[in-house]
Amino acid sequence: MSRVILVTGVAGSFASLVARRLADLGEDAGIDKVVGIDTILPDADLGGVKFVRADVRTPVIGKVIAVEDVDTVVHLDVNPPQRGRASGKELNVIGTMQLLAACQRSTTVGKLVLGSSAAVYGSSSRDPAMFSESLLARSGVRSGFPKDIVEVESYVRGFARRRPDVIITTIRAAQVLHADIDTPLRNYFSNPVLPSVLGFDPRLQFLALDDALEIFSQAVLHDRPGTFNAAGDGIVLLSQAARRLGRPLLPLPPFGFAAAARRFVRAMGSDIPPDLHRLLTYGRALDTSALRDIFGYDLTRTSEQTLDDFRQSIRPGILTALGGRA
Amino acid sequence: MNDDRKTIGSGGKPGRGNHATSPSVAARSLAGAGTAKKPVARPKKVAEPAKPTAKKAAPAKKAAPKKAATPPTEPQKPRLRAVTDEDAAAAAAAAAEEAARRTRTAGAAPQPAGIPLDEIVVAVIQAAQRVLGTDWESRAATLLATVRKRLSGDYEIDEFGFDPEIAEVLSAAIEPIAEKWFRLEVRGIENIPEEGGALLVANHSGTVPLDGLITGYAVKKYAGRNLRPLGADLVFSLPVVGQVARKVGATLACQEDAERLLTTGELAGVWPEGFKGIGKPFAERYKLQRFGRGGFVSSAMRAQVPIVPVSIVGAEEIYPLVGNVPSLARLLGLPYLPITPFFPLLGPLGLVPLPSKWIIEFGEPVRTDAYEPEAADDPMLLFNVTDQVRETIQQTLYKLLVDRGNAFF
Numbered sequence: 038m039s040r041v042i043l044v045t046g047v048a049g050s051f052a053s054l055v056a057r058r059l060a061d062l063g064e065d066a067g068i069d070k071v072v073g074i075d076t077i078l079p080d081a082d083l084g085g086v087k088f089v090r091a092d093v094r095t096p097v098i099g100k101v102i103a104v105e106d107v108d109t110v111v112h113l114d115v116n117p118p119q120r121g122r123a124s125g126k127e128l129n130v131i132g133t134m135q136l137l138a139a140c141q142r143s144t145t146v147g148k149l150v151l152g153s154s155a156a157v158y159g160s161s162s163r164d165p166a167m168f169s170e171s172l173l174a175r176s177g178v179r180s181g182f183p184k185d186i187v188e189v190e191s192y193v194r195g196f197a198r199r200r201p202d203v204i205i206t207t208i209r210a211a212q213v214l215h216a217d218i219d220t221p222l223r224n225y226f227s228n229p230v231l232p233s234v235l236g237f238d239p240r241l242q243f244l245a246l247d248d249a250l251e252i253f254s255q256a257v258l259h260d261r262p263g264t265f266n267a268a269g270d271g272i273v274l275l276s277q278a279a280r281r282l283g284r285p286l287l288p289l290p291p292f293g294f295a296a297a298a299r300r301f302v303r304a305m306g307s308d309i310p311p312d313l314h315r316l317l318t319y320g321r322a323l324d325t326s327a328l329r330d331i332f333g334y335d336l337t338r339t340s341e342q343t344l345d346d347f348r349q350s351i352r353p354g355i356l357t358a359l360g361g362r363a
Numbered sequence: 364m365n366d367d368r369k370t371i372g373s374g375g376k377p378g379r380g381n382h383a384t385s386p387s388v389a390a391r392s393l394a395g396a397g398t399a400k401k402p403v404a405r406p407k408k409v410a411e412p413a414k415p416t417a418k419k420a421a422p423a424k425k426a427a428p429k430k431a432a433t434p435p436t437e438p439q440k441p442r443l444r445a446v447t448d449e450d451a452a453a454a455a456a457a458a459a460e461e462a463a464r465r466t467r468t469a470g471a472a473p474q475p476a477g478i479p480l481d482e483i484v485v486a487v488i489q490a491a492q493r494v495l496g497t498d499w500e501s502r503a504a505t506l507l508a509t510v511r512k513r514l515s516g517d518y519e520i521d522e523f524g525f526d527p528e529i530a531e532v533l534s535a536a537i538e539p540i541a542e543k544w545f546r547l548e549v550r551g552i553e554n555i556p557e558e559g560g561a562l563l564v565a566n567h568s569g570t571v572p573l574d575g576l577i578t579g580y581a582v583k584k585y586a587g588r589n590l591r592p593l594g595a596d597l598v599f600s601l602p603v604v605g606q607v608a609r610k611v612g613a614t615l616a617c618q619e620d621a622e623r624l625l626t627t628g629e630l631a632g633v634w635p636e637g638f639k640g641i642g643k644p645f646a647e648r649y650k651l652q653r654f655g656r657g658g659f660v661s662s663a664m665r666a667q668v669p670i671v672p673v674s675i676v677g678a679e680e681i682y683p684l685v686g687n688v689p690s691l692a693r694l695l696g697l698p699y700l701p702i703t704p705f706f707p708l709l710g711p712l713g714l715v716p717l718p719s720k721w722i723i724e725f726g727e728p729v730r731t732d733a734y735e736p737e738a739a740d741d742p743m744l745l746f747n748v749t750d751q752v753r754e755t756i757q758q759t760l761y762k763l764l765v766d767r768g769n770a771f772f
Contacts, residue, residue: 162600165619166523172619236602238610240524272522280516291602319599322522 039069042257043107044086045093045136046114046128047073050219052152053081054246055113055253060085066258072105074098075114076128093132099139108145109257112136113152115189117182117221117310129185130192137196140203148204150256151193155211155242155268155323156183160315166240167324170209170264177319181312206256211268211323214243214343216350221313226347228305229355231279232298235288238276239320242268245338245346252334265332266323269340275317278344283354291318458485523591523620524609530589533611537580544718545677547581551725554671555586560625561728562663563590563632565673566651566756567640570682570701573716574675578632579611581723591624592632593617597698618662625666632673633659635749638698642687648679649760654753657745660731664739664748669728672752674759677721680770682706719770722763726755 044056053073060071061084073079073086074093087105091097101107115129140146158168159177178187190207197205212220222243225231244267252267279286289297295314302309328334338346491499509528512518520526541547555561565578575592582590592608593616599605614620616633624631634640635655643652663670686702706713729752738744 162605163596163615163617165617165623166614167619167623169619234602236604236606238524238606240522240609272520272524274520274524277516277518277520280514 039064040067040109041070041072041105041107042068042109042111043102043105044071044073044111044113045132046075046112046116047083047086047088048075048077048079049114049116050081050217051213051246051249052113053079053083053086054218054250055111056086057081057084058250058254059111059257062254062258068257070105072101072107074101093136094127096135096139098135099142102139102143102146106145107143109148109150110136110140110146111150111152111253111257113253115152115154115186117156117312129182130188133189133192137192141196141200146203148257148260149193149196149206150253151190151205151207152253153190153207153209153264154182154186155209155266155321156312156316157186157190157209158321158323159183160239160319160321162319164319164321167322168266169324170266170327177315182310183312183315204260204262206261207264208252208256209264209266209323210249210252211242211244211266211321211340213246213249214347215246216347218246221310223347224307225302225309225313225317226278226282226284227351228302228307229284230287230301230305231275231284232294232301233275233279233286233288234291234294234314234318236291237318238274239317240272240274240322241278241316241320241340242272242322243340243343243347244268245336245343248334248336248338251337252328252332255332255334261332263327263331265328266325267328267336268323268325269338269343270325270336271339271341272320272322273340273344275320280356281344282348282351283357285354285356294318458482520610523612523614523624525589525591525612526610527589529607529610530583530612533576533607534580534583537576538584541577541580541721544716545577545681545721546718547577547677547721547723549581549585549723549725551727552581552585554725554728555582555588555630556669556728557586557588558628560628560666560668561630561671562621562625562659562666562668563630563671563673563725564659564752564756565632565634565675566649566760567634567636568643568648568675569678569716570641570684570703571716572634572641573681574678575613575632575634577678577721578673578675578723582630582632588630590632591629592634593621593624595637597638618658621659621662622666625662625668635659642684642699642701644687645679645683645685649676649764651753651757651760654749657742657749660745660748660752661739664731664734664745665736667732667736669730669732670748670752671728672726672755672759674724674726674756674763675721676723676760676763676767677719677770680719681716683717717771720767720772722767724759724763726759729755 042059044052044059046052047056052075056071056073059068062068063085071086072089073083074089074091076090076092078090079088089101091101102110112133115133140149155168157174157178158164158172159174160183161176163175165172174183174187178184193205193207197203212222214220214222214226216223222241248269249267252265255261273281276286287301289301294317295311298314298317299309299311325336328336491503495502513528518526518528555563563578563582565574568574575594579590579592582588589612592613594608594613596615598608598613599615614624621631621633633655635658636652637655639652643650660670682701682703684699684701684703688700688702692698692700703713705715729748731748734744
């Protein structure tokens with residue numbers, strides 16, 4: 038059986054790697070063709086991926102699915118808005134709606150893999166220590182990217198009701214921490230000084246790039262219906278992460294932290310999304326037992342190891358001498 | 364003040380001295396020049412503070428290294444004797460000798476004022492010996508290694524954010540408060556299982572939840588296990604408090620966390636009365652409030668772990684709550700704003716807890732493994748077990764109150 042896979046948002050760093058990997062698996066894995074779409078041209082070399090420049094927010098997407106006989110849709114690059122890209126809300130929510138509408142009409146699509154985010158759980162002081170897939174966000178999903186991702190997931194659930202024959206896999210992934218993957222936490226940790234919230238030390242989790250790629254390829258290659266959390270085992274406190282990276286924390290008062298931190302990070306020539314401050318205040322941890330027991334994937338790197346890999350690939354922090362880690 | 368001729372409200376002329384705590388300018392210059400004016404000999408002089416002693420030790424040391432070989436205190440002895448007591452002289456001599464032995468030249472440079480460096484070094488070494496014991500060098504090395512590890516972020520924390528090293532430090536810091544200030548007595552420690560999960564259920568009181576800290580300390584000290592308290596969400600929304608709470612093992616009081624802790628064999632602690640318990644007026648002390656909604660029983664049943672009733676006597680008296688400002692509390696988003704006899708009247712001093720006597724009794728465990736895990740969905744059974752635990756604690760409280768007698772003495 039030959040399959041045609043559509044990957045959305047391939048101009049994004051992570052989605053392009055997923056598309057590339059699926060294309061590389063090629064015929065051996067029964068993959069005939071990988072089609073990647075995005076509104077802007079990808080920076081990275083896509084290899085064997087067929088790139089179609091199209092906007093997921095328009096009905097063109099339906100034509101692409103029909104023309105290419107797509108049977109598997111991998112919906113990726115649902116990302117927090119960034120400077121220089123069109124408004125994130127449009128891309129994330131409206132794009133998902135159009136894509137799902139096209140999938141619903143299509144007779145060929147039999148599988149949808151959604152690259153969701155752990156942000157769907159929000160972040161607040163009322164959170165349990167670990168979120169399992171059945172839990173809902175307690176707070177912190179009323180605005181910004183977390184709200185988008187909650188809406189995206191609700192559209193996908195609606196789609197699942199209308200097309201019960203389609204296998205749907207939702208991966209709620211913690212942020213990938215890798216020097217080449219553009220995620221809010223990577224941008225945050227790349228700063229020489231890390232603004233933090235005074236009096237709070239959030240628990241953070243990171244996902245290794247290899248693990249993330251492997252999870253998505255397995256979701257495409259095998260049938261794994263359901264929702265799964267994906268994050269490196271264990272947690273790292275922000276203070277601990279900062280010490281390991283040799284970067285000093287700059288505690289700012291909680292009141293007005295979001296604006297102050299963003300301004301500060303911009304002054305250092307980088308950018309963080311405005312809703313990252315909740316994560317930096319309360320943190321979040323995921324329970325990945327379903328990924329291990331039901332999905333059947335054993336994570337290879339813990340959060341701590343992911344952070345260490347990341348540390349080796351970036352410029353050493355200014356306090357590295359103090360911590361004694363080269 | 365024994366000098367009754369002095370004008371009321373004045374300390375006299377500057378440099379006059381008061382014969383009791385500080386010598387006059389004349390006395391000090393005389394002592395410096397070599398011939399000491401012997402202050403009025405009173406028995407009180409023995410307990411005189413260290414200030415004059417230190418002042419007079421300095422010249423003794425200045426002279427000492429110049430005649431390094433000879434016993435340094437010999438020429439000074441009569442002078443020192445004249446101005447200070449025996450102990451101080453001996454200490455100064457020992458310090459000077461040690462300094463002379465360690466650094467031959469350090470004392471040669473004249474030190475116009477302040478404490479000489481070598482003396483500080485000696486003091487640090489002696490302090491280290493006193494605090495850390497005779498093997499202080501290896502222990503200091505361990506300490507430094509720990510600090511280094513902490514600074515490089517090279518330590519393990521569990522998924523709840525529990526940091527065992529910080530918990531150790533906190534336990535050590537609480538020890539004097541619990542043992543000396545509150546004179547803690549612990550009973551029934553054998554009722555805490557040596558391994559495996561258990562749920563400790565305790566009464567809550569004291570305006571500020573110090574009882575949680577002290578119970579955690581008692582469990583760690585006497586049972587050698589880490590208590591993982593389950594706290595209200597307010598704890599985790601407060602800056603600093605929430606951060607520290609997570610690091611010493613606390614987590615949010617919710618079903619998911621309780622079951623996760625208990626099924627992994629941890630010792631969880633709950634205070635089901637919550638803010639109703641700690642925020643109740645002093646007049647209602649040792650009367651248990653509503654005991655939650657039975658959530659703790661269902662968690663224990665699902666995890667099939669025993670419930671250990673814990674009765675804490677003494678926490679009620681630390682901050683007697685005599686008033687409350689509900690409107691201001693609402694404004695600040697707090698469950699209550701306490702007024703105690705000393706707070707806010709005495710300001711920060713009112714934050715010192717009263718030294719009540721504490722007794723913590725760990726009662727006989729209530730077994731839940733006789734029930735099926737599905738029994739956790741039977742509300743009637745939950746209420747019965749909740750009541751049983753509550754009654755046990757209430758009766759034990761009355762018994763302990765009789766045993767304790769006076770709250771403070």
